[in-house]
Amino acid sequence: MKVKSPPIRYKFANEWDELEYLYHQLLYWLYEREDASKARRYADRLEQLLPNADPDHQAIFGEECWSLVYETKGNLRKAIKHRKNEIRLIRRLHDISRNAPYEDLILRDYGYDDLSDRLDLLAVLYQKNGQLDQGMDTLIESKRLCQEHGIKFDGADILREIQHDSVHAKMNSQSNSHARMTRRSASTKFREVI
Amino acid sequence: MADEKEGEKKRRPKGGIKHTPGRGHDAKSRLSKQKRFRKKAAKKRRSKLDDITRQWDEWESLPPEVQKLRPDKRPKLPRPKHES
Numbered sequence A: 001m002k003v004k005s006p007p008i009r010y011k012f013a014n015e016w017d018e019l020e021y022l023y024h025q026l027l028y029w030l031y032e033r034e035d036a037s038k039a040r041r042y043a044d045r046l047e048q049l050l051p052n053a054d055p056d057h058q059a060i061f062g063e064e065c066w067s068l069v070y071e072t073k074g075n076l077r078k079a080i081k082h083r084k085n086e087i088r089l090i091r092r093l094h095d096i097s098r099n100a101p102y103e104d105l106i107l108r109d110y111g112y113d114d115l116s117d118r119l120d121l122l123a124v125l126y127q128k129n130g131q132l133d134q135g136m137d138t139l140i141e142s143k144r145l146c147q148e149h150g151i152k153f154d155g156a157d158i159l160r161e162i163q164h165d166s167v168h169a170k171m172n173s174q175s176n177s178h179a180r181m182t183r184r185s186a187s188t189k190f191r192e193v194i
Numbered sequence B: 001m002a003d004e005k006e007g008e009k010k011r012r013p014k015g016g017i018k019h020t021p022g023r024g025h026d027a028k029s030r031l032s033k034q035k036r037f038r039k040k041a042a043k044k045r046r047s048k049l050d051d052i053t054r055q056w057d058e059w060e061s062l063p064p065e066v067q068k069l070r071p072d073k074r075p076k077l078p079r080p081k082h083e084s
Helices: A015-032 A036-053 A060-073 A076-097 A103-109 A112-128 A132-149 A156-193 B002-007 B030-061 B064-069
Strands: none
Touching (some): A015 A036, A036 A060, A076 A112
């Protein structure tokens, strides 16, 4: 069944309200519909709003939006940078609110399961960018976090994919080096013959 | 005499209808519906205001650093002025 797009809105209470709306639209068009051109429209609007809303890159949600914007535009290096910053800020939030009266309130939106989710997303970005080792390390970290807090690990399929990709990459590099070696030995033999 | 009797209007007994509270309407009548809808709308309004007040209380209980990390948590509507 096709998932419906979030309702179109024209009025917003404040810039964070508009950011939230654009974020959901972007997620829908990028992941549900896989329509990059439509997603790029929302990414452009997000990119215009974000410098005003979060100029110091101190907001967790702001960093998530930046990461999505760059992912949509194909700049994976910057998408990774902002996703990493988002994870750092979530960890900081956990440190501040540990045993505080508002801990429950904070963990409601950014709990350990959300942190694990963000780690999985970072791993996918690493995988897309060809950084398989970093992707694997990130997923292992996510799995450990899930085990520590008794949460179900959702990144098992990504981990399998990355392992599969890294095995292929190693095999390719070995066969390439083997081909290079045979080419080199052939050329030396050719020179010797001459 | 006969003419006078003919010209006289027929009147009901003086005093009108006896006041019988609760009579004259049923569950589907306009008045009872109005009353019911008013109560329902007031309840909805009150719960919305309570929710906004709760959101503001939660926001103000957070330290500044947490507020900086979570600006999206700031309530979108202004704090109600006349709270009951």
